[in-house]
Amino acid sequence: MTNYILKRLGQGLLTVFLTVSTVFILIRMAPGDPAVSYAGPLASNEQLAAVREQFGLDRPVLEQYWIFLQQLFTGNLGQSYSFQAPAMQVVAERMPYTLTLATAAILLTAVVAIPLGVWMSRRPDTGKELGVNVLTIAGQSMPDFWTGIMLLTGFAVLVPIFPASGFATWGGLVLPTITIAILQIALISRMVRREMTNNLAAPFLTVARSRGVRSSALTWRYAMGNSAIPVFTALGTRFAAMLNGVVVVEVVFAWPGVGSLIVRALETRDYPLIQATVLLTALLAVGVQLLIDLAYPLLDPRVRLGKAATA
Amino acid sequence: MSLDTATPAPGGAGKTVRQPSPSAVTKADIAKAGATRRRNAAKWKLIVGTICTLLVIIPIILAQVLPLPDANFQDLGARRLPPLTDGHLFGTDQLGRDLLSRVLHGGQVSLTIGLLAVLVSGAIGIILGAAAGYYGGWVDTIVSRVLEAQMSLPLLMMLLLVVALFGPSIPVITFVIAIAQWPEVARLTRSMVLVEREKPYVSAARILGLHKIQILIQHIIPNVIKQATLVVLLLLAQAVLLESALSFLGAGPQRPFATWGRIISDGQDYITTSWWMVTLPGLVIVLMVVGVNLLGDGLRDRPRRKKKGA
Numbered sequence: 215m216t217n218y219i220l221k222r223l224g225q226g227l228l229t230v231f232l233t234v235s236t237v238f239i240l241i242r243m244a245p246g247d248p249a250v251s252y253a254g255p256l257a258s259n260e261q262l263a264a265v266r267e268q269f270g271l272d273r274p275v276l277e278q279y280w281i282f283l284q285q286l287f288t289g290n291l292g293q294s295y296s297f298q299a300p301a302m303q304v305v306a307e308r309m310p311y312t313l314t315l316a317t318a319a320i321l322l323t324a325v326v327a328i329p330l331g332v333w334m335s336r337r338p339d340t341g342k343e344l345g346v347n348v349l350t351i352a353g354q355s356m357p358d359f360w361t362g363i364m365l366l367t368g369f370a371v372l373v374p375i376f377p378a379s380g381f382a383t384w385g386g387l388v389l390p391t392i393t394i395a396i397l398q399i400a401l402i403s404r405m406v407r408r409e410m411t412n413n414l415a416a417p418f419l420t421v422a423r424s425r426g427v428r429s430s431a432l433t434w435r436y437a438m439g440n441s442a443i444p445v446f447t448a449l450g451t452r453f454a455a456m457l458n459g460v461v462v463v464e465v466v467f468a469w470p471g472v473g474s475l476i477v478r479a480l481e482t483r484d485y486p487l488i489q490a491t492v493l494l495t496a497l498l499a500v501g502v503q504l505l506i507d508l509a510y511p512l513l514d515p516r517v518r519l520g521k522a523a524t525a
Numbered sequence: 526m527s528l529d530t531a532t533p534a535p536g537g538a539g540k541t542v543r544q545p546s547p548s549a550v551t552k553a554d555i556a557k558a559g560a561t562r563r564r565n566a567a568k569w570k571l572i573v574g575t576i577c578t579l580l581v582i583i584p585i586i587l588a589q590v591l592p593l594p595d596a597n598f599q600d601l602g603a604r605r606l607p608p609l610t611d612g613h614l615f616g617t618d619q620l621g622r623d624l625l626s627r628v629l630h631g632g633q634v635s636l637t638i639g640l641l642a643v644l645v646s647g648a649i650g651i652i653l654g655a656a657a658g659y660y661g662g663w664v665d666t667i668v669s670r671v672l673e674a675q676m677s678l679p680l681l682m683m684l685l686l687v688v689a690l691f692g693p694s695i696p697v698i699t700f701v702i703a704i705a706q707w708p709e710v711a712r713l714t715r716s717m718v719l720v721e722r723e724k725p726y727v728s729a730a731r732i733l734g735l736h737k738i739q740i741l742i743q744h745i746i747p748n749v750i751k752q753a754t755l756v757v758l759l760l761l762a763q764a765v766l767l768e769s770a771l772s773f774l775g776a777g778p779q780r781p782f783a784t785w786g787r788i789i790s791d792g793q794d795y796i797t798t799s800w801w802m803v804t805l806p807g808l809v810i811v812l813m814v815v816g817v818n819l820l821g822d823g824l825r826d827r828p829r830r831k832k833k834g835a
Contacts, residue, residue, distance in 0.1 A: 237686065243690070339566060357786070363793055
């Protein structure tokens with residue numbers, strides 16, 4: 215068990231390291247000069263050179279990488295060019311907002327999508343099921359920025375129930391959460407339906423039914439019990455992906471999270487800020503993935519972590 | 526299920542009683558059966574999906590031929606006209622450009638990017654997935670690790686990064702979307718090839734002395750290609766959505782290519798006074814993506830037709 219956790223932790227850290235290194239290389243490979251965006255297009259060559267020296271951009275790339283690695287292990291990725299503050303601190307301040315939004319969205323998704331998927335799997339190929347099925351197709355076909363603007367116009371401008379942007383009150387959480395959840399509910403509920411349909415048709419269920427197990431127990435304890443791991447994995451993976459910033463929705467609703475931060479950092483070529491964002495979000499995402507794995511034995515007692523599955 | 530064997534024909538009250546049917550299953554039973562309903566639903570999805578898709582695609586293909594104003598022709602005297610005025614079916618935007626024309630011409634760019642991206646990602650995914658599934662060993666290890674790594678990477682962030690750094694040209698965006706999408710195809714192909722390679726015909730081919738690559742290309746891939754292309758069709762829908770999201774964030778092809786995401790993002794500032802500038806392009810995207818998704822679903826659910834002579 216401990217071995218397994220250590221092994222997964224090692225793999226996760228390796229992924230994070232490769233990710234930040236890839237980003238480091240990509241940034242340096244790309245055309246464009248952060249000094250220009252920092253000092254402005256009118257800056258003289260001397261000013262640009264001064265800026266480059268200040269940020270250490272005049273040194274050889276390998277030396278920059280070495281400095282970057284040192285910074286990585288001390289957890290200090292340098293000053294953000296545009297915020298004039300430690301980059302890690304800028305990202306850490308934004309993180310709670312993204313965390314709040316992602317948590318709210320995933321909770322709403324789970325609460326709606328699981329019952330919906332079960333409901334669909336219990337009446338396959340009926341008119342009602344087809345109707346809901348088409349609705350879920352529509353849900354996964356709407357661009358989230360468009361849904362966001364539509365909801366924003368409808369419920370913040372025309373009928374001002376909720377605030378239009380930012381996170382001043384809890385009401386501000388409603389519209390972005392719904393925008394994210396529409397897509398996630400569509401995806402997860404279809405997945406739940408697929409898993410449940412397979413399990414409801416499995417031989418062990420027929421046996422259980424013939425022994426007189428009640429229908430609700432058949433659905434929730436027998437079939438859902440066996441669908442729990444894939445469904446939980448899907449929800450967890452979605453959650454981990456959201457921690458990387460729900461970029462589009464954050465931009466639409468001017469949400470002060472990591473997603474809108476990265477868009478700004480990319481526009482201004484704020485290298486330390488890009489690095490810090492990627493590092494923190496990748497760490498969080500890997501952590502969540504590990505937690506998902508650790509939860510498997512709780513969901514299914516047959517699972518023994520780190521051991522080959524035995525019948 | 527009804528048990529009466531001598532079911533009278535519908536509406537046949539006055540006629541002579543028919544011969545007892547040899548089967549207890551009536552036509553009504555068959556029509557009510559799950560398999561029938563599934564087939565009908567699949568057929569319905571196919572038809573509606575085709576209609577929705579064609580409704581968007583045909584005008585896009587014909588955009589140059591249709592009697593529309595030029596997509597970039599500005600008429601400042603006809604700014605933000607609501608739909609259906611002065612021959613502007615979708616109205617005009619803040620510079621007096623015809624919105625329908627812009628949506629159709631933008632659609633050409635969006636669709637081209639989507640199709641190219643899907644072709645590239647489909648090719649990469651099928652080749653790498655098939656190689657990983659068939660050869661196993663270190664090939665499988667490498668492909669699977671890369672797949673896993675990419676799944677755990679912040680996808681949209683990486684795409685934005687690449688586009689922001691290398692410039693939003695059509696090849697870059699196509700490539701970026703293809704890279705984002707190949708894992709799905711590869712995973713599916715890999716799992717299908719894993720099943721196929723254990724089948725007797727593969728052993729037979731091996732005993733006949735065929736080369737491994739020949740077995741893979743001539744015998745295994747034709748057996749999995751149908752399902753793989755089905756996924757590719759669904760990826761087209763995603764590619765269009767992804768491209769519009771990138772355009773919305775300003776990382777799409779630059780003007781004068783007004784792609785769908787860009788049109789919506791431009792119209793966002795006028796949403797309170799000119800609803801159509803955001804709503805209508807969005808509905809076009811939804812119609813098209815719903816159509817493609819319905820098509821994919823219908824094709825998947827459609828009962829396999831038996832081969833002739835089988």
